[in-house]
Amino acid sequence: AQKVTQAQTEISVVEKEDVTLDCVYETRDTTYYLFWYKQPPSGELVFLIRRNSFDEQNEISGRYSWNFQKSTSSFNFTHTASQVVDSAVYFCALILYSSASKIIFGSGTRLSIRP
Amino acid sequence: DTEVTQTPKHLVMGMTNKKSLKCEQHMGHRAMYWYKQKAKKPPELMFVYSYEKLSINESVPSRFSPECPNSSLLNLHLHALQPEDSALYLCASSQEFGLNNEQFFGPGTRLTVL
Numbered sequence: 001a002q003k004v005t006q007a008q009t010e011i012s013v014v015e016k017e018d019v020t021l022d023c024v025y026e027t028r029d030t031t032y033y034l035f036w037y038k039q040p041p042s043g044e045l046v047f048l049i050r051r052n053s054f055d056e057q058n059e060i061s062g063r064y065s066w067n068f069q070k071s072t073s074s075f076n077f078t079h080t081a082s083q084v085v086d087s088a089v090y091f092c093a094l095i096l097y098s099s100a101s102k103i104i105f106g107s108g109t110r111l112s113i114r115p
Numbered sequence: 116d117t118e119v120t121q122t123p124k125h126l127v128m129g130m131t132n133k134k135s136l137k138c139e140q141h142m143g144h145r146a147m148y149w150y151k152q153k154a155k156k157p158p159e160l161m162f163v164y165s166y167e168k169l170s171i172n173e174s175v176p177s178r179f180s181p182e183c184p185n186s187s188l189l190n191l192h193l194h195a196l197q198p199e200d201s202a203l204y205l206c207a208s209s210q211e212f213g214l215n216n217e218q219f220f221g222p223g224t225r226l227t228v229l
Contacts, residue, residue: 033215042222044119044205044221044222045158045205045207045218045220046220047218047219050217091157091158093157095214097215100213100214100215101163101213102214103160103214105157105158106157107156107157108155108156108157
């Protein structure tokens with residue numbers, strides 16, 4: 001069975017702190033895709049990153065970085081020097097190559113950045 | 116134009132009403148999606164259209180009826196809804212069919228069924 005676990009329901013930090021959002025996934029498939037989406041209070045989901053299972057290279061984009069580790073089935077997301085505008089709900093998601101018609105979301109992590 | 120628009124933003128309807136949600140994109144995307152999102156939950160996929168044809172129906176009750184009149188427009192017709200259908204309804208599009216593609220989401224329609 002496929003599953004995505006985001007164990008942190010809510011995180012609150014002060015502006016400029018670093019924060020890591022955890023994502024652990026379960027699948028027996030060897031080919032799959034992992035995503036992170038951000039959902040600000042305005043409602044729309046915003047695509048942040050996609051990784052396929054053969055690309056374990058970590059990614060850095062400005063203040064954001066992603067750490068993909070197949071050995072621990074994790075795809076964690078770090079905000080460096082967080083800003084109030086980062087406040088949102090963040091979803092991690094898994095799609096299997098064998099079933100690109102099914103998307104498995106984690107339950108989401110609500111991140112609040114206090115000024 | 117990299118935007119997906121949805122109307123209305125808010126909708127309140129009774130259980131006997133018929134209403135429609137509208138979604139539009141002008142990015143030339145060939146796949147469009149409807150999701151339902153209950154409060155504090157992740158989105159749940161409802162329907163997927165690829166090249167204006169219904170490709171996926173995730174066992175959604177028939178009181179929800181999707182329609183794709185053309186490649187830019189996606190409607191969701193609502194009839195005889197139940198209070199538990201109250202949710203945020205999100206529309207999305209992607210360049211090609213397949214959830215492994217980057218999806219662009221609209222801001223959603225917040226539906227309340229009385």
